[in-house]
Amino acid sequence: MSVLVVIPARYASTRYPGKPLVALTGATGDAKTLIRRSWEAAADVSGVDRVVVATDDTRIRDAAQAFGAEVVMTPETCRNGTERCAAALDALGGGHDIVVNLQGDAPLTPAWFIEDLVAALADHPSAEVATPVLRCDGRALNALLDDRRAGRVGGTTAVFGASQRALYFSKEVIPFAQGRCAEDAETPVFHHVGVYAYRPSALLAYAQWPVGVLEHLEGLEQLRFLERDVPMLCVEVASQGRLFWELNNPEDLPKMEAMLREMNHP
Numbered sequence: 001m002s003v004l005v006v007i008p009a010r011y012a013s014t015r016y017p018g019k020p021l022v023a024l025t026g027a028t029g030d031a032k033t034l035i036r037r038s039w040e041a042a043a044d045v046s047g048v049d050r051v052v053v054a055t056d057d058t059r060i061r062d063a064a065q066a067f068g069a070e071v072v073m074t075p076e077t078c079r080n081g082t083e084r085c086a087a088a089l090d091a092l093g094g095g096h097d098i099v100v101n102l103q104g105d106a107p108l109t110p111a112w113f114i115e116d117l118v119a120a121l122a123d124h125p126s127a128e129v130a131t132p133v134l135r136c137d138g139r140a141l142n143a144l145l146d147d148r149r150a151g152r153v154g155g156t157t158a159v160f161g162a163s164q165r166a167l168y169f170s171k172e173v174i175p176f177a178q179g180r181c182a183e184d185a186e187t188p189v190f191h192h193v194g195v196y197a198y199r200p201s202a203l204l205a206y207a208q209w210p211v212g213v214l215e216h217l218e219g220l221e222q223l224r225f226l227e228r229d230v231p232m233l234c235v236e237v238a239s240q241g242r243l244f245w246e247l248n249n250p251e252d253l254p255k256m257e258a259m260l261r262e263m264n265h266p
Helices: 035-043 056-065 081-092 109-122 137-151 202-205 212-216 224-228 252-262
Strands: 004-007 022-026 030-031 050-055 070-073 098-102 129-137 156-160 166-170 185-190 196-200 232-236
Touching: 004 035, 004 081, 022 035, 022 232, 022 252, 030 035, 035 050, 035 056, 035 098, 035 185, 050 056, 050 081, 070 081, 081 098, 098 109, 098 202, 109 129, 109 212, 129 137, 129 156, 129 166, 137 185, 166 224, 166 232, 185 252, 196 202, 202 224, 212 224
Parallel strands: 004 050, 004 098, 050 070, 129 232
Antiparallel strands: 022 030, 098 196, 129 185, 129 196, 156 166, 156 185
């Protein structure tokens, strides 16, 4: 199967304007922009035929082209990363069996997360979309709870059925988790990793649908698929000792840089 990875990136983020061009310093002291680290993460994935950055901002375009990325300019009217991926696929003229949305704020995403998504779609022909979920240990769950207690919108959690079909996603911690856990404890909470693999037909249809009530309330783009009864597969992935977090707020920057140092990531 032909696999296209699209990295949607916009400058005018509500919570963190200019986020794609924010520099993160790794273990070697090298500072690289968030969009460059995301592009490098995509380049590590095996079985990918093409990687593009999709943006509507010339500053992001120029920065991405400077480090060698292919860039597709997309409309300013794209309301989220999925719509931007659909616009990029349309601009490229299609020709791919699976489109992966690697959001530009998750450069710590391991390559095997994406590889597992592509394999899951191949194994489940009835699924139209696949997305990874990571079981929280106590450390990760406590970080989610700390964000909510501080009034910050941090990571997203997911619940799914026995067939792995998604039931719901929320910026609240679901299922309900009471109190802090030991850092190495296994918990029943799954952190949703903001990566998606789509069949092109589902992706292009998505861009034609209006925003649903749940998507509007939660601010989560994937809920548009659930509100339209599109089968979405939650693929449980293993951290394999890797730390994972997304750059959602300015407060996440030192946390992610600490993780880069802890993983000895350049």
